[in-house]
Amino acid sequence: MTPRPTLEQVAAHAGVGRGTVSRVVNGSPQVSEQTRRAVEAAIAELGYVPNLAARALVTRRTGTVALVVAEGEERLFEEPFFARAVRGISSAVQASGRQLVLALSEGRPLERYLTPQHVDGVLLLSVRADDPLPRQLQGTGLPVVLGGRPDGVDVPHVDVDNAGGARAAVAHLLATGRRRIATVTGPPDMGAGRDRLAGYRDALAGAEALEVTGDFTEGSGYRGVRELLDRRPDLDAVFAAGDSMAVGALRALREAGRSVPGDVAVVGFDDSPLAAVTDPPLTTVRQPVEELGRAMAELLAALLAGEEPASRVLPTELVVRASS
Amino acid sequence: MTPRPTLEQVAAHAGVGRGTVSRVVNGSPQVSEQTRRAVEAAIAELGYVPNLAARALVTRRTGTVALVVAEGEERLFEEPFFARAVRGISSAVQASGRQLVLALSEGRPLERYLTPQHVDGVLLLSVRADDPLPRQLQGTGLPVVLGGRPDGVDVPHVDVDNAGGARAAVAHLLATGRRRIATVTGPPDMGAGRDRLAGYRDALAGAEALEVTGDFTEGSGYRGVRELLDRRPDLDAVFAAGDSMAVGALRALREAGRSVPGDVAVVGFDDSPLAAVTDPPLTTVRQPVEELGRAMAELLAALLAGEEPASRVLPTELVVRASS
Numbered sequence: 001m002t003p004r005p006t007l008e009q010v011a012a013h014a015g016v017g018r019g020t021v022s023r024v025v026n027g028s029p030q031v032s033e034q035t036r037r038a039v040e041a042a043i044a045e046l047g048y049v050p051n052l053a054a055r056a057l058v059t060r061r062t063g064t065v066a067l068v069v070a071e072g073e074e075r076l077f078e079e080p081f082f083a084r085a086v087r088g089i090s091s092a093v094q095a096s097g098r099q100l101v102l103a104l105s106e107g108r109p110l111e112r113y114l115t116p117q118h119v120d121g122v123l124l125l126s127v128r129a130d131d132p133l134p135r136q137l138q139g140t141g142l143p144v145v146l147g148g149r150p151d152g153v154d155v156p157h158v159d160v161d162n163a164g165g166a167r168a169a170v171a172h173l174l175a176t177g178r179r180r181i182a183t184v185t186g187p188p189d190m191g192a193g194r195d196r197l198a199g200y201r202d203a204l205a206g207a208e209a210l211e212v213t214g215d216f217t218e219g220s221g222y223r224g225v226r227e228l229l230d231r232r233p234d235l236d237a238v239f240a241a242g243d244s245m246a247v248g249a250l251r252a253l254r255e256a257g258r259s260v261p262g263d264v265a266v267v268g269f270d271d272s273p274l275a276a277v278t279d280p281p282l283t284t285v286r287q288p289v290e291e292l293g294r295a296m297a298e299l300l301a302a303l304l305a306g307e308e309p310a311s312r313v314l315p316t317e318l319v320v321r322a323s324s
Numbered sequence: 325m326t327p328r329p330t331l332e333q334v335a336a337h338a339g340v341g342r343g344t345v346s347r348v349v350n351g352s353p354q355v356s357e358q359t360r361r362a363v364e365a366a367i368a369e370l371g372y373v374p375n376l377a378a379r380a381l382v383t384r385r386t387g388t389v390a391l392v393v394a395e396g397e398e399r400l401f402e403e404p405f406f407a408r409a410v411r412g413i414s415s416a417v418q419a420s421g422r423q424l425v426l427a428l429s430e431g432r433p434l435e436r437y438l439t440p441q442h443v444d445g446v447l448l449l450s451v452r453a454d455d456p457l458p459r460q461l462q463g464t465g466l467p468v469v470l471g472g473r474p475d476g477v478d479v480p481h482v483d484v485d486n487a488g489g490a491r492a493a494v495a496h497l498l499a500t501g502r503r504r505i506a507t508v509t510g511p512p513d514m515g516a517g518r519d520r521l522a523g524y525r526d527a528l529a530g531a532e533a534l535e536v537t538g539d540f541t542e543g544s545g546y547r548g549v550r551e552l553l554d555r556r557p558d559l560d561a562v563f564a565a566g567d568s569m570a571v572g573a574l575r576a577l578r579e580a581g582r583s584v585p586g587d588v589a590v591v592g593f594d595d596s597p598l599a600a601v602t603d604p605p606l607t608t609v610r611q612p613v614e615e616l617g618r619a620m621a622e623l624l625a626a627l628l629a630g631e632e633p634a635s636r637v638l639p640t641e642l643v644v645r646a647s648s
Binding site: 062063064066073074076077078082083086087090094099100101102103104108109110112113117118 | 386387388390397398400401402406407410411414418423424425426427428432433434436437441442
C-alpha cells in the first residue's frame with residue numbers, strides 16, 4: 001500500500017508553499033484562481049486526504065473557543081470551582097484574541113454545535129468516564145483540551161495532583177494523632193474522585209479505611225457523614241474530597257453534637273472561597289483552579305498554533321486552618 | 325424605480341411554493357437540482373435580494389441560541405440574578421429543541437461570533453444604554469430578544485414592572501411610618517436602575533428624596549449607605565434597588581451602630597436567595613427572574629417560528645420580612 005502523501009509533497013508537486021496548500025484546502029479567498037487549480041490538481045494526482053485536525057489548526061476561522069462543562073446550570077452556579085475555572089480560562093482566551101462561549105452538556109447533544117464551522121477548539125470540564133463527548137470531538141478534528149485526567153481516551157489535558165493532595169491531607173491527620181480517618185469520596189466516574197480516593201488509601205498505610213461515596217455536592221457530604229457516624233460513631237477525622245462536601249460534613253457533625261476539631265477533625269479539598277468562612281475555618285488541599293483554567297486555554301492556544309504541547313499536572317498544597 | 329420583488333413573486337415565477345424558494349436561498353439540501361435551477365433562474369430574472377432576517381428565520385440551521393450577558397465573569401457568578409435567569413432561559417431553550425451557548429460581552433467584540441452562521445438568535449441581558457450591541461445585532465438580521473427595557477432601539481423584550489415594584493416598596497415604608505426614606509439606585513444607564521428610581525420618586529409624593537447612585541453590587545450598597553448616613557444621620561429607611569446592594573446596606577448600618585428595623589428599615593429588590601438568609605431577613609420586591617428568562621426564550625422561539633410576538637412586562641410583588 002502506498003503511504004498517504006503529506007501536505008509537503010502536495011506543496012512540492014504544485015510548486016507552492018505549505019501555507020498555500022493549507023489555504024486552498026481551507027477554502028481561503030486569499031489564493032489566486034490559477035494557484036488554486038494547480039494545488040487542486042496536485043491533490044487529485046497524489047490522492048492527498050486533508051487532515052481535519054490540521055485543517056482546523058490552520059484556519060482559525062471562527063475566532064471562537066467553546067468551554068463545555070458537563071454539568072447542568074444548577075451545579076455551574078452553585079459550585080465555586082466553576083466560577084474560578086471560568087475566570088482563569090476567560091482571561092487566557094481573551095489574551096489569545098479569541099472569544100469564549102460556554103455550553104453545558106448535561107443531557108444535551110452538542111454535536112451540531114461543536115464543529116469546526118462554529119468553534120476553533122473545545123475546552124472540557126467535569127467530564128465523566130462514560131461521557132462519549134471527548135471521543136466524539138476527536139472525530140470532528142477539533143483540538144480538544146480536557147480539564148482533569150482523561151479516561152480511556154488520549155486527549156491533551158491539564159490536571160492537578162489529586163492523589164498527592166489527598167496523601168498530604170491524610171498524612172496531616174495521622175501526624176496530628178487521628179486514627180479513625182474516614183473519607184467522603186468524589187464521584188467514582190471522575191478522575192478527581194478516583195485519584196483523591198487512591199491518595200487517601202495510599203496514605204492510610206494499613207490503617208483502617210472508612211469510605212462513603214459522594215458526588216462533590218454539599219448534600220452528599222452531609223449524608224455521607226451521617227452514614228459514617230452510624231457505621232463508626234468513634235471516627236475522629238473526615239477527609240472530604242471537596243470543600244462543598246466538607247461544608248456538608250461540618251453541618252452533619254454539628255447536628256450530631258460532635259465538636260470540630262475537638263471530637264472530629266475535618267479536611268476538605270479545593271480551598272474554595274467557602275473554606276475561609278466556614279465555622280471553624282476549613283483545613284483543605286488547595287488546588288490552583290484559576291491556573292488550571294489558564295493552563296487549559298494556553299494548551300489549546302498552542303494546539304491552535306500547530307504546536308504539540310505537553311499535558312500538565314499542577315501541584316496541590318495543604319492549607320491548615322482551624323478544623324484540624 | 326422598480327419595487328424590489330418579493331419572495332412570493334419569485335415563487336410564482338418559478339412555479340414553486342414559498343418554502344421551496346426559502347430552502348434554495350438558504351442552501352438546504354432538501355431541494356432537487358432541477359427545482360434549484362428553476363428557482364435560481366427566477367431569482368436572477370427578477371433581481372430578487374434575499375432578506376437576511378427572513379433567511380435566519382427560515383433556516384434554523386445551527387440549532388443554537390446565544391445568551392449574551394453584558395458583564396464580566398465576576399458579576400455573572402457573584403450576582404444570583406444571572407444564575408436564576410440562566411435557569412429559566414436554559415429550560416425553555418431546551419424545550420424548544422435548541423442548544424444554548426453563553427457569551428460574556430464585557431469589553432469583548434462579539435461581531436465575528438454573533439452571526440447567522442453560528443447562531444439562530446440572541447438573548448441579551450444586562451445591557452447598558454450606550455451598548456452598541458443591540459443595534460449591531462439588528463444589522464446581522466438575527467432575531468434578538470432583550471431582557472429589560474430597550475433604550476433608543478426597538479427590540480422585542482421582556483421586562484419586569486420595575487417602577488411598580490419600587491412604588492410598592494416606598495409605599496410600604498411610608499405606611500409603616502418611615503419619613504426619611506433614602507435610596508441606593510441601580511446604574512443610571514440601565515432601564516432597571518432608572519425605572520426603580522422613577523418609582524421611588526413617584527411614591528415619595530413630595531416627601532424629601534435622598535438618593536445615592538449604586539451599580540447593583542454589594543460594595544456599592546455598602547458605600548452608598550455610608551454616604552447617605554453622612555448626609556442624613558437621621559434617615560429612617562433605605563430602599564436599595566437590588567438585594568446585593570441591600571446586603572451591603574445592612575453591613576454599613578450594622579457598622580454604624582444602627583439597628584434594623586428599629587432605627588432604619590431596609591427594603592431590597594429581587595427576592596434573590598440572599599434575601600431569606602440575611603440578618604434580619606430582607607423585605608424585598610420579588611421579580612420573577614426564572615420566568616423572565618423563560619419568557620425571553622419563548623419570545624425568541626416565536627420569532628424563529630416566523631410569528632410576531634408582543635413584548636411583555638412581568639409583574640413584581642412586595643415580600644415583607646423582618647427588615648422593615
